[in-house]
Each structure stands twice: as structure tokens, then as C-alpha cells.
Amino acid sequence: MNVREVFARHAFFLILMFLWMLLCDGVLYGMGIAWEVLAFLNVMSGCMVCAYLIKVGRQRSKRKKEIERIAQTLDQKYLLQEVLGHDKDPQEQFYAYLLRLGNKSMLEKISEVKRERLQYQEYVEQWVHEIKTPIAALKLQCENVQDKRKRDMLQQVERVEHYVEQALFYARSENVEKDLRIQYCDLYDCCSEALLQCKYLCTSAFLQIHFAFTSAIVATDEKWVIFILNQLIENAVKYRKEKAHLYLYITQDASYVTLHVQDNGAGIPMQDQTRIFEKGFTGENGRKHNQHATGIGLYLCKRLCDALQIEMMVRSKEGVFTDMQLRFHK
């Protein structure tokens, strides 16, 4: 391809050279040199020029293909200039220099933004750390309250704690990988712990818990799973019907262990089922049942599940039940 371009670019020069050769031929022939010799010389010089141009064209096209291939396979395309390698062609060097300038300023901008976000995250973490002290103090104070208000207050404090935790996890959700510690843990224990943390929430909603299994060992990060279960239980409470029941059971097959968190609540309409994990999606239920829906909870859970390689699925019938499934690899 490039060969043709090279020839086209040098067309003017080639034509001039051809005319000049004709002129020299005429003069030499007039001086008495045999035409065979002249023909031979012409052919040779023509061949040499063509060979050179073809070589140049091929080199250029090869280089172009190589650069394209690199650009295609490179993941972080804004670092293209680092991978290109050094070329002798001064024109290419100049463009590489420009590319480098552009990408450098872009990279610096991105790094700046990253740094700011990191600072913000650190601030949130610190804030969460700090706020835990007054919350703990509040809890203690509530324990001391003797009357009926104790349960309400503790429930609200629980909710505050839960939202603080959510804020922390949200701030950290960018770099979830850094905080994971995978171990073998028992899903039963996880569920128990989660229920314990939402104790007051559940009791005030008169939620009936049904544990249908005793033990299920999977390899995962306990803390995160507890958080997810917390969120699911809270959802079950939020969107409950009169007589609320919560079923926790396991189904297994050859490669997976699936934990089901099923409630008999309001259910999720068909059209919303695919969208519940979107950030900020509150849907029908969010408007009907829960004015304070933020749409963040399930989004966060989905992100965490993706990081933990847990598959999260929903099975629901509007008005009848909602079954949130967490599928763990064996």
C-alpha cells in the first residue's frame, strides 16, 4: 500500500529523472555509444531507483502496521508513546514528541484527579472512624434507658450505624480489592451475625426468621458478606407486608452454593427486576413503599459481589415474594 504512496509522492522527481535520462541517452548516442549499452545503463539505473523506493515504501508500511498493532493491543492507550519504540525517521520522531507531550499532560491531569479522590476517601474513612465513638457512646446511653423508648432509640442508632458503614463502604468501593481477605467461612455464621446487627430492626418489624440450613462452607470475605446480608435483610424489612417472613436457605449443585434470602414482601415488578442494581434506581417500590430510598444499597451490594465473584440474582413476583440469591463458587 505504502509503496504506491511513496511513488506518488516522488512522482514529480521520477518524471524529471526520466526526462533527464532520455536527454543523456540522446547525447551519448550522438557521441557514438551503442544503444545496447545505453539501454542497459538506463534499465539498471531505473531498477535501482525503483528498488530503493520500494524498499522505503515497504519499510514505512511495515512500521505503520506495527504501530497500529501495538495501539490496538495496548490496554492503556494513553501510554502509547512509551511503547512505540524509537524510530529513525525524523518525521515520526517529531510526531512521537507531540504525542508524548499530549499524553503526558493528560496523564498528569488524571493523576491529579485520582489524588484528590484518594484524599477524599481518606477523609471519609477518618470521619467514619471518628464517628464510631459517639455512636458507641449513644448505644451505651440507650442501653441505660429503661422504658419502651429504648428499643426505638436503639433501632434508630442501628440505622445510623448502618448508614455510616454504607458511607465507608461506598468510599472504599473503588478499591475494594485492597481490603479483601478470603477465607473459608460458614454462611450460617454470616447470616447469624448479620441478623444480630439488625436485631432491633427485625424485632420492631416483627420479622419472622426461618433458618433452613445449618452449615454451608464457602471461601469468601466474611465482613463483606455480612454487609451484603445486612443490606438484603434491611430491604426485606423495608418492603414487607403485614405478616413478614424471612426465609434463609441453601441450594447446591455441582459447582455452586446458592444462599437464598427470601421474603414475602411487596415483590419487585417485572420491568424493574433488571434495573434494581443500578445506582440511584428507586423504581416503583421506592416511591410507593419507601420515601427515603436512595437507590444506593443494592448497587453497592452488586459491586461488592462482583469483586467477590459472587453472582447476585433476583427472583420475584410482584406482591407475593422476593428471593435474593447469592451464588458462591465451590
Next chain:
Amino acid sequence: MTLLRVEHVEKYYGNGGNLCKALDDISFTMEQGEFMAVMGASGSGKTTLLNVIATIDTPSGGDIYVQDENVSTKKEEALAAFRKQQLGFIFQDLNLLNTLRIDENIALPLTLLHYDTKQIDEKVLKMAQRLGIEDVLLKYPYEVSGGQRQRCACARAMIHQPSLILADEPTGALDSHASYLFMEQLLQRNTEDHASILMVTHDAFSASYAKRILFLKDGKIFNELYRGEYSRSSFYQKILDVMMLLGGDVHAIR
């Protein structure tokens, strides 16, 4: 005015399709007359850092200021002039040109700068005397010992009084005694002539001569040590402690 300012420098390397991040957001400053060392395991990015400061390589992101001049965006000719005037180099090996004698090797930077030819000899002699190699001036590099070669490299790096001297594993190819002699010389140059030295090394003994040490790990600054009032042996101990930490993996395994 700080001598060297490194701000948020990033460097990616790659060929073909794979990239690796050699420097990840490095920032530090260095003052005039400081003797600084950069330590780290191989692959931690210390040589890359040196190359980037020496303008042999350009950073992918970030800026480097030497005497308040931004060297990361200069073009080739300006960089060459900058290197000629402001920088001096000592490498681990292959420092000298084998076709020139020792005194000619030492005089090389001055000839590049088109220095006044009448004064070159004098300067070379003085420098050689300071470093204790005046008796091998007329020999060729392959005729002298490794330690003498490195001292010659040191002389060459300093003769044109650069703002910053960069040393890349200078004692790497020397035996312990030669290392000791060389580092003593280097320290003397720092204290007597106020030469600013940035040394990259993986050897704790050499690093203990520095006043300040940066530890690099995986392209990031892991730790920083100041000598302060410590004696050299206790400083050496501290360095060993940090290196042990560098070696172990603090993060949990997946």
C-alpha cells in the same frame, strides 16, 4: 532555591503490548549540598528514577525541576546542553573510554564544554590529587584496578563542577576494600567541596554514607530515613531494619 524537585513523576515502560509501571507518583526534593541515596530491590524503579532525573529518559507524567528549570519537557539539544553543564555521572561499570588515558578521560567533560584549554591540565591534576590517583594519570583504564577506575569516574563526574552528581551503583563492581575507599572519597567530596550527590544503590554499606535515604518499592516511596545525629553503624542498622521490612510482604495474600 532547591536543587532538585521531583513532582508526581510517573513512568511506564513497555514494548509490544505489555506495559509496566516503573515509577508511581514519586515526589521529593533535594537541597544543595545534600548526599542522598535511593535504595530498593531490583525492579523497584530506582535506576529508572535516576535515568529520569538524568534526562536520559522522559517521565510519562509529572515534572522534574533542577535549579528551577523544568527538564522533563525540554527538547533534545537543550537537554544535551543541560547535561553537559549541570550533571555529572558515575556508573557501576563501563564508565571510561578505553581508548583514552586516565587524564584524558577526566578532562573529557571540560573539552565538551569548550573549556579554556590552558587550564584543563591544572584542573585535572588537582582533581586527581584530591582523589589520590595522580600516579596513574598516564595509564590506560584497562591497566589500573577497579577502584582506581571508579575514582577516575568520580573525578570525571566532578571536574566541571556540576550542580548534581548522579551515581548508579558506583560500588557494584568493587570489592569491599575498594568500596570503602571509594565511599570515603565520595563523602569527602560532599563535605569538603559541597558536591550534591544522588546515589542509587542496593548495598546498605554504601548507603550508610549518605545523609538521607529514600526507599523505593514497586515504584513508590516506601520509606525515608534521615541520618541526623546517628553514628554510621547505628544508621547502618536502621537501614538493615527497613530493608527487612521491604523484603517481607505486609499485605495479606489473596
Next chain:
Amino acid sequence: MLYVKLTLRNLQRSMKEYAIFMLTMVISMMLMYSFMAVAFSEQVLQLSKHMDAFAQVILVVSMGLVIVIGWLISYIANFMLRKRSREFGMYLLMGMTRKQVCRMFLLEQFCMGLFAYGIGCILGLFTFQILLAIIQHIFGIAYQFAFRFSIPAAGVTFLAFLILYAYELVKEYRILHHVNIHTLLYQDQQNETVKKGRLHTLMYMLGAILCAAVGLKLFYDGMRNGIRDVEETKKLLPAVLLIIASIYACFLGLSGFLQHFLDQHKQLKYQHNRMFLLGRLQGRLRSNRIVLATLSLLTLVTICFLCFGMKFKETTDLTIHSAAPFDLQVITQHQQYIKKAAGFLAEKKLTYEDHTYQTYTHLRDDVKVKQTFAKALDHTAYDSTYYRTTTFMRYADVQRLLQLKGKKVPALEKDEYMLVVSKKQQELMESYCRKHPFTINGKLMKLRYVCTEEILQTMYFVVVPDVYVQGVKGDTFYYVAQSAKELPSAWEDQLYERCSNSQLQEYSSVRLHSSYVETSMFSYVTIVFCLFYAAFIFICAAGTILATQQLSDLEAQKYEYALLHKMGASRKTLYRLLHYQNLLYFLLPLLLPAFFMIPILNSLDIMFTTTDATTPMYMYLGITLALFFTIYLAYYALTYISCRRNLDI
């Protein structure tokens, strides 16, 4: 299979690395093939009956060149061996037997040579045509394109190639067999320990100057007096040896001399970036002294050859003109043969014009003559008894001779005389005649006219009005004929038969213009062609060796230039340094020839004093150098481009 693959891979790499060497080999084979083809070609042999001698001369010269090319090949092969010693050490270490390693290397060399041979033969077909065209043009025949592949030529070239490689392969085989692994592996760490003290250097340089002075003087003397006295030519051999010795001595001491000189004048060293250049130069000088000296010698010889060839061309052109001015000339002491010659021509039924005349050594007896022409050539190069006799000619004869050539001459009065001289002697004779009076019967004869037309005079004829030689018995009889068509050269022998009688020991000199041309052309072609052939090969060899040496330590060069770049030399400076470095190195072998050239050329010029060529040899220097530098600079350009591409900064 592994060995085949390895050999092929090594072959590919070697051919690329030593591309310049391959180029020279191809050129050598090409030239050899085309010259052999010329020697064996029928068209050329037909041109003259002497041409088989031409073929023999070419064969001999080719054999001589085989030695030179053989030296080149063996040097390069040795070079390759030294550079790749680590690789061979590695092979031996891994368990290959010596025989296998040897065989691999030798096979690779052989293949390279074979490849050069093949391409050389193919290209030789074209150069053969060019040579043929040139030869035919010289002999005055129209050029016809006839494509023919000469098998004997290819065969002989192949033989030459085999000889070249056989010798070299045997040598390499022996080397590889006896070297040990350790040496191979650590060869590059062995260092030069040559150091020249002041005394040594001084001795060498002084020795060089002494040898040069004495050698040149001897050479000059030998040449000058060799004409008169054959004994003197014995001086030539020691002269040549001394010159060669001085070249070698100079190079042996040059690096030390340079070093000491620079130490005294350090300022010169430190200016610009000379130190680096000079350091490299000194390194090269130290390690490659002998080769450089040999190259110097080759260059000197080449330039002498080229100048000689060109001078010879001029001489030949002029000689033909003066030695055979008429289509047929017969010179004899016996009058009867003149009639026989005339009769011969009459038989052949050609259109021609002829004239018979004689020359006289003295005028009429009854005329009192006072002249001193005989002394005219004293104190010149022609100071010998042969030229002391004055030759007189009749005015009418001269008039007729000139008429044959289509020229006119003014009439002579009774007191006027004419001089017929060769152009070279014109001034001398004229001034002599003006100073020394020529009197006949007491009356001063005026020099009316000086004719420089070529009519067979050796030095000069004194032409007097007819009356003064009436009745004098001539000493030499001449018969000249000018014919409309060129007379076939084969007649010369027949004429000679007719005009001579061996039994009576009576001989005539018969010269046919065409045959004379043929002979001179033959010698001209032989000498000039061979000289140019040899010169060309020498230049190519020299260029190749220099190029290969420069390209040999590309890695060291890369590292040195990278170091300079790090220390702050800009790219422009580095390219300029590279340029100067190569240029200096290529010009190094030309140092000494520059000194020796003009004295030697002057001395060689003396050989031609008796001919009519007046241009001193060093005037041809311009063209010679142009030719020389064209080829030489081509090699330089190739080297520079390769080096620069390798730098990669």
C-alpha cells in the same frame, strides 16, 4: 539438522554484517571473470596476432591478483574468527567437537565465497561486454553486441576462487584446531599491552625518514642513469625495498609519535572534541599498524599504476604518430631492396603515392662546409655517439614527402636552409642554430624555416637546397608510400622477406602503419588494462579492509557514543564526530603516499624522456586521484551509513 540450520543462520548474519566484504568479493570475481572472458574471447584474439600474448599477460596478472585477494579473504576470515571467538568457545563448551565447529565455519566461508562467485559471474557478463566495447573502440572496430557466456572464463575464475579459499580454509582449520576454549571465551578481555617508549618511537620515525630519503634518491638515480648505464638499474631494487621499509617503520612509530606530540601540545588535543577522535585514532593505529602500512603501500602502488597507465596512453598516441607517419616505410642500407618494395606494392594494384629518397651524412665534397650541428645535442639526455652524426636531406625530397602528407613548405633560396625536427627538440635546435653559424663556402646560411612535421626524423634533419647534395652518395635509402586504403598488416612479413636476405646478412626495416598500430595498441591495451585492473582491485581491497575494521567494533562504538551522549554531547556533535572519525581513518593510509607520490612519479617520468610525451606524470595525478577517490569514498560512505545506523541514539 541443527548444524545446517546453524550454518544457514550464521551465513545470513555474516553476509549482512560483512556486506562490504561481499561487495568487494563480487566486484573481484566480476572483474576476474570479465578479464578472463576477454582473454579467451575470439573476437579479441582476432584483433591482432599478438593478442594471445595479451591473454597470457592477463592470466599472469590475475594470478598475481589472486594473491592480493587471497590476503584480503584470509584477513577478513581471521577477523571474523577473532570477533566470534566467544561464539565458537560457546559451541565447544556445549559439547560440539572441534571438527564440527571447524566444518561449520569453513562451510559458511565457502558458501559466502560461492555466492560471491555466482553473482560475480552474472555481473561479469555485463562488464565483459563493456570491456569488449572499449577494446574494439581502441582498435577502431565498431562494437557489436554479442551475448556469450564464456565457459573457460568461468572455469578459470572458479579455479582461482578455489585456490583462494583452499589456502584460507586450511589456515583457519589449523587455527581452530589448536586454540583452547579459555582463549576463545575470554579473547575480548585480553588487552593491548603495547607501549612505545620515546626512544623506540624516535628510532622508528628517524629510520623511516632515513629510509625514505635514501630510497627515493636511489630510485631517482637508478632511473636516470639506467638509460645510459644498465648497471645503474641494480640500484632500483634496494631503492624499492627501502621505500617499503620506510612506510612500515613510519606506521610502527606513528602512534607513539602522535602521542608524544600531543602530550607536548595539549592545547591542540583539548580543543573542540578532538580528544575523543584522537584517542580512537591512536587506538586504531596501535592495533592495526601492519595492515595500515600494507594498505599505504597498496595505495602508493595503485596511484603509480594509474598515473603510469595514463602516461603510457599519451606516449602511445604520440609514438604512433611519430614512428609510423606513412602507411609504408622501408629503410635500408642497400638500394636494391627499395626497388623490391616498390615492385611489391605495384603488384597489389592499389592506388598509392610513393617516393624514394636518401639521406646524406655530408655535403658535396667541393663545397666548404662549416657546421657544428653534431654538438647540438651535447649535454642533453641524447648525449651519445649515436646522435653525433648530422643527417642532411635534399629540399626536393622534403617537399615531396610533405606533399604526400598534404602539407606545403616554402621554397629555399641558395643561402637558406631548413630544419626538420621533432617538436620536443624544436626550441633547443632553433636556439642552437641561431647561436652557431652554418656556413657554406664562407657564406652564412640562413635558417629559413623549422618544420616539425613527422617524416621519420630521429632527432633532426638539416635540409639544404638540392644543389649542395648533387651527386653525393647517400648512406641510408628510404622508400615511403601513402595509400588510399589501409594496407593489411599481414603484408609486413611478406615485405620484410622480400627486402631482406639473411644469407647475405642484409636487412631492411619495414614498417606498415597498420601493423605498427596493432602492435602498439596491443602493448597499450595489455599494459593499461592490466594496470587499471590491478589498481581497481587494490582500491577495493583497501576500502574493504578499512571499512571492515571500522565496522568491527560497533558495540564498543555504540557504548562510547552513548556515554558521550549521556555526558551531554548533542546529536549533531555525535554525528560530526562519527563522520570525522571515519574520514580520518580512511585518510590515514593516504598519508605516506602523499609524500612519496611526486618524487616517485618524477623518477618514473624519466623512463619516458626519450619519448615525445611532454606532460610530466604528476599532471595526471588529478585524474588519478579523482578516480581513486570515487571508489574509495564509496566505501567510506557505506561505512559511515552503517555506523550511523548502528548508533541509534
